[in-house]
Amino acid sequence: MNIQISNIAKLPTKYGKFKIKAYKQENQEHLAIMSEDFETLDSPYIRIHSECLTGDTLGSLKCDCQNQLDLSLKFISLNGGLVIYHRQEGRNIGLVNKVNAYALQDLGRNTIEANLELGFKEDERDYSIVKYIFEDLGIKKLKLITNNPKKIEYVESLGINIVERIPAITKSNKYNEGYISTKKEQMGHMF
Numbered sequence: 001m002n003i004q005i006s007n008i009a010k011l012p013t014k015y016g017k018f019k020i021k022a023y024k025q026e027n028q029e030h031l032a033i034m035s036e037d038f039e040t041l042d043s044p045y046i047r048i049h050s051e052c053l054t055g056d057t058l059g060s061l062k063c064d065c066q067n068q069l070d071l072s073l074k075f076i077s078l079n080g081g082l083v084i085y086h087r088q089e090g091r092n093i094g095l096v097n098k099v100n101a102y103a104l105q106d107l108g109r110n111t112i113e114a115n116l117e118l119g120f121k122e123d124e125r126d127y128s129i130v131k132y133i134f135e136d137l138g139i140k141k142l143k144l145i146t147n148n149p150k151k152i153e154y155v156e157s158l159g160i161n162i163v164e165r166i167p168a169i170t171k172s173n174k175y176n177e178g179y180i181s182t183k184k185e186q187m188g189h190m191f
Protein backbone atom coordinates (compact mmCIF):
# COMPACT_ATOMS: atom_id res chain seq x y z
CA MET A 1 0.00 0.00 0.00
CA ASN A 2 1.53 3.29 -1.10
CA ILE A 3 0.59 5.91 1.50
CA GLN A 4 1.95 9.43 1.73
CA ILE A 5 1.94 10.89 5.23
CA SER A 6 2.35 14.41 6.56
CA ASN A 7 4.09 15.73 9.63
CA ILE A 8 1.97 16.48 12.70
CA ALA A 9 0.66 20.06 12.99
CA LYS A 10 -1.33 21.92 15.61
CA LEU A 11 -4.99 22.69 14.90
CA PRO A 12 -6.77 24.96 17.35
CA THR A 13 -10.55 24.75 16.78
CA LYS A 14 -13.73 26.06 18.37
CA TYR A 15 -13.97 22.65 20.10
CA GLY A 16 -10.49 22.83 21.61
CA LYS A 17 -6.89 22.25 20.62
CA PHE A 18 -6.07 19.31 18.38
CA LYS A 19 -3.12 17.98 16.42
CA ILE A 20 -3.58 16.75 12.85
CA LYS A 21 -1.81 14.34 10.55
CA ALA A 22 -2.80 13.72 6.91
CA TYR A 23 -2.60 10.47 4.95
CA LYS A 24 -2.88 10.16 1.17
CA GLN A 25 -3.94 6.83 -0.32
CA GLU A 26 -4.35 6.91 -4.11
CA ASN A 27 -6.65 9.88 -4.79
CA GLN A 28 -8.10 10.12 -1.28
CA GLU A 29 -6.64 12.28 1.48
CA HIS A 30 -7.68 11.45 5.05
CA LEU A 31 -7.07 13.14 8.37
CA ALA A 32 -6.25 11.98 11.90
CA ILE A 33 -7.46 14.64 14.35
CA MET A 34 -5.91 13.97 17.76
CA SER A 35 -6.43 15.50 21.17
CA GLU A 36 -3.31 17.17 22.54
CA ASP A 37 -2.74 14.37 25.10
CA PHE A 38 -3.24 11.59 22.54
CA GLU A 39 0.15 9.83 23.05
CA THR A 40 -0.45 9.46 26.79
CA LEU A 41 -3.77 7.60 26.41
CA ASP A 42 -3.97 3.87 27.02
CA SER A 43 -7.31 3.36 25.24
CA PRO A 44 -8.35 6.52 23.41
CA TYR A 45 -11.89 7.40 22.35
CA ILE A 46 -12.03 7.01 18.58
CA ARG A 47 -14.54 8.14 15.97
CA ILE A 48 -14.20 6.97 12.37
CA HIS A 49 -16.21 9.59 10.51
CA SER A 50 -16.84 9.17 6.79
CA GLU A 51 -17.02 12.34 4.73
CA CYS A 52 -20.37 13.95 4.08
CA LEU A 53 -19.84 17.31 2.41
CA THR A 54 -23.55 18.11 2.34
CA GLY A 55 -23.93 17.40 6.05
CA ASP A 56 -20.53 18.19 7.59
CA THR A 57 -19.99 21.42 5.66
CA LEU A 58 -23.37 22.63 4.44
CA GLY A 59 -25.43 21.58 7.45
CA SER A 60 -27.78 19.33 5.46
CA LEU A 61 -30.64 18.00 7.56
CA LYS A 62 -31.03 14.87 5.38
CA CYS A 63 -28.57 12.91 7.54
CA ASP A 64 -27.04 12.95 11.03
CA CYS A 65 -23.43 13.47 9.88
CA GLN A 66 -22.77 17.03 11.01
CA ASN A 67 -24.32 16.40 14.43
CA GLN A 68 -22.21 13.26 14.86
CA LEU A 69 -19.03 15.06 13.86
CA ASP A 70 -19.83 17.91 16.22
CA LEU A 71 -20.57 15.49 19.08
CA SER A 72 -17.35 13.55 18.41
CA LEU A 73 -15.06 16.59 18.25
CA LYS A 74 -16.56 17.99 21.45
CA PHE A 75 -16.35 14.66 23.26
CA ILE A 76 -12.80 13.91 22.15
CA SER A 77 -11.58 17.38 22.94
CA LEU A 78 -12.84 16.86 26.50
CA ASN A 79 -11.99 13.18 27.03
CA GLY A 80 -9.01 12.54 24.78
CA GLY A 81 -8.78 10.55 21.59
CA LEU A 82 -8.90 10.66 17.84
CA VAL A 83 -11.31 11.45 15.01
CA ILE A 84 -10.37 9.82 11.73
CA TYR A 85 -11.89 11.95 8.99
CA HIS A 86 -12.32 9.24 6.40
CA ARG A 87 -12.68 10.90 2.99
CA GLN A 88 -15.10 8.40 1.49
CA GLU A 89 -17.99 10.64 0.52
CA GLY A 90 -21.41 9.03 0.20
CA ARG A 91 -20.29 5.71 1.68
CA ASN A 92 -17.58 5.87 -0.99
CA ILE A 93 -19.68 6.37 -4.10
CA GLY A 94 -18.46 9.98 -4.40
CA LEU A 95 -20.31 13.24 -4.59
CA VAL A 96 -21.77 13.00 -8.13
CA ASN A 97 -23.26 9.60 -7.38
CA LYS A 98 -24.48 10.70 -3.94
CA VAL A 99 -26.31 13.64 -5.45
CA ASN A 100 -27.85 11.26 -7.99
CA ALA A 101 -28.84 9.02 -5.06
CA TYR A 102 -30.44 12.05 -3.40
CA ALA A 103 -32.36 12.78 -6.62
CA LEU A 104 -33.72 9.21 -6.47
CA GLN A 105 -34.56 9.76 -2.79
CA ASP A 106 -36.54 12.83 -3.88
CA LEU A 107 -38.61 10.34 -5.92
CA GLY A 108 -39.22 8.13 -2.86
CA ARG A 109 -36.31 5.65 -2.74
CA ASN A 110 -34.61 5.13 0.60
CA THR A 111 -30.83 5.44 1.09
CA ILE A 112 -30.20 1.74 0.28
CA GLU A 113 -32.58 1.50 -2.69
CA ALA A 114 -31.04 4.59 -4.27
CA ASN A 115 -27.52 3.13 -4.07
CA LEU A 116 -28.67 -0.20 -5.52
CA GLU A 117 -30.54 1.49 -8.36
CA LEU A 118 -27.32 3.29 -9.32
CA GLY A 119 -25.47 -0.03 -9.46
CA PHE A 120 -23.64 0.22 -6.12
CA LYS A 121 -23.73 -1.85 -2.96
CA GLU A 122 -25.50 -0.22 -0.02
CA ASP A 123 -22.08 0.57 1.43
CA GLU A 124 -18.94 0.76 -0.73
CA ARG A 125 -16.54 1.88 1.99
CA ASP A 126 -13.06 0.47 2.35
CA TYR A 127 -11.38 0.85 5.72
CA SER A 128 -7.81 -0.11 4.79
CA ILE A 129 -6.57 3.41 5.60
CA VAL A 130 -8.02 3.03 9.10
CA LYS A 131 -5.86 -0.07 9.64
CA TYR A 132 -2.84 1.90 8.44
CA ILE A 133 -3.59 4.85 10.74
CA PHE A 134 -4.08 2.53 13.74
CA GLU A 135 -0.69 0.95 13.07
CA ASP A 136 0.95 4.30 12.43
CA LEU A 137 -0.37 5.75 15.71
CA GLY A 138 0.20 2.56 17.72
CA ILE A 139 -3.44 1.91 18.63
CA LYS A 140 -4.05 -1.51 20.21
CA LYS A 141 -7.22 -0.83 22.21
CA LEU A 142 -9.83 1.87 22.06
CA LYS A 143 -13.29 3.10 22.90
CA LEU A 144 -15.30 3.38 19.69
CA ILE A 145 -17.91 6.08 19.07
CA THR A 146 -20.39 4.52 16.63
CA ASN A 147 -23.81 2.96 16.06
CA ASN A 148 -22.58 0.97 13.08
CA PRO A 149 -22.03 -2.80 13.63
CA LYS A 150 -19.86 -3.03 10.47
CA LYS A 151 -17.33 -0.61 11.92
CA ILE A 152 -17.17 -2.66 15.12
CA GLU A 153 -16.70 -5.87 13.13
CA TYR A 154 -13.94 -4.30 11.06
CA VAL A 155 -12.01 -2.89 14.03
CA GLU A 156 -12.26 -6.24 15.85
CA SER A 157 -11.07 -8.07 12.73
CA LEU A 158 -7.81 -6.09 13.05
CA GLY A 159 -7.24 -7.70 16.46
CA ILE A 160 -7.96 -4.42 18.23
CA ASN A 161 -9.73 -4.57 21.56
CA ILE A 162 -12.85 -2.37 21.76
CA VAL A 163 -13.12 -1.82 25.50
CA GLU A 164 -16.29 0.26 25.21
CA ARG A 165 -18.78 1.43 22.57
CA ILE A 166 -20.11 4.95 22.85
CA PRO A 167 -23.35 5.53 20.89
CA ALA A 168 -23.30 8.42 18.39
CA ILE A 169 -26.96 9.33 18.69
CA THR A 170 -28.06 12.89 18.00
CA LYS A 171 -31.37 14.69 17.74
CA SER A 172 -33.29 13.75 14.60
CA ASN A 173 -35.46 16.03 12.46
CA LYS A 174 -38.28 15.58 9.95
CA TYR A 175 -35.82 15.37 7.02
CA ASN A 176 -33.57 12.62 8.40
CA GLU A 177 -36.10 10.41 10.20
CA GLY A 178 -36.41 8.09 7.18
CA TYR A 179 -32.63 7.87 6.73
CA ILE A 180 -32.13 7.01 10.39
CA SER A 181 -34.92 4.43 10.45
CA THR A 182 -33.47 2.75 7.32
CA LYS A 183 -30.04 2.59 9.05
CA LYS A 184 -31.71 1.09 12.12
CA GLU A 185 -34.08 -1.36 10.43
CA GLN A 186 -32.09 -2.42 7.37
CA MET A 187 -28.42 -1.72 8.12
CA GLY A 188 -28.40 -2.96 11.71
CA HIS A 189 -27.40 0.33 13.31
CA MET A 190 -27.87 0.46 17.06
CA PHE A 191 -30.14 3.38 17.87
Ligand SMILES: Nc1nc2c(ncn2[C@@H]2O[C@H](COP(=O)(O)OP(=O)(O)OP(=O)(O)O)[C@@H](O)[C@H]2O)c(=O)[nH]1
Nearest residue numbers: 049050051052063088089090091101111146147148
Ligand atom coordinates in the same frame (compact mmCIF):
# COMPACT_ATOMS: atom_id res chain seq x y z
N1 LIG B 1 -24.76 6.90 -0.68
C1 LIG B 1 -25.24 7.62 0.32
N2 LIG B 1 -24.39 8.02 1.28
C2 LIG B 1 -24.89 8.74 2.28
C3 LIG B 1 -26.24 9.10 2.38
N3 LIG B 1 -26.42 9.83 3.51
C4 LIG B 1 -25.20 9.91 4.10
N4 LIG B 1 -24.28 9.25 3.36
C5 LIG B 1 -22.88 8.99 3.64
O1 LIG B 1 -22.84 8.05 4.68
C6 LIG B 1 -21.64 8.18 5.40
C7 LIG B 1 -21.98 8.29 6.90
O2 LIG B 1 -20.89 7.87 7.54
P1 LIG B 1 -20.62 7.85 9.11
O3 LIG B 1 -20.84 9.20 9.69
O4 LIG B 1 -19.28 7.21 9.25
O5 LIG B 1 -21.76 6.99 9.73
P2 LIG B 1 -22.26 5.53 9.75
O6 LIG B 1 -21.57 4.59 8.84
O7 LIG B 1 -23.73 5.67 9.57
O8 LIG B 1 -21.95 4.98 11.19
P3 LIG B 1 -21.96 5.64 12.62
O9 LIG B 1 -22.34 7.07 12.47
O10 LIG B 1 -20.56 5.42 13.12
O11 LIG B 1 -22.92 4.88 13.43
C8 LIG B 1 -20.94 9.40 4.84
O12 LIG B 1 -19.95 8.99 3.90
C9 LIG B 1 -22.06 10.14 4.12
O13 LIG B 1 -21.61 10.92 3.03
C10 LIG B 1 -27.11 8.65 1.36
O14 LIG B 1 -28.32 8.85 1.38
N5 LIG B 1 -26.56 7.92 0.35
Ligand SMILES: [Zn+2]
Nearest residue numbers: 052055063065
Ligand atom coordinates in the same frame (compact mmCIF):
# COMPACT_ATOMS: atom_id res chain seq x y z
ZN1 LIG C 1 -24.42 13.05 5.86
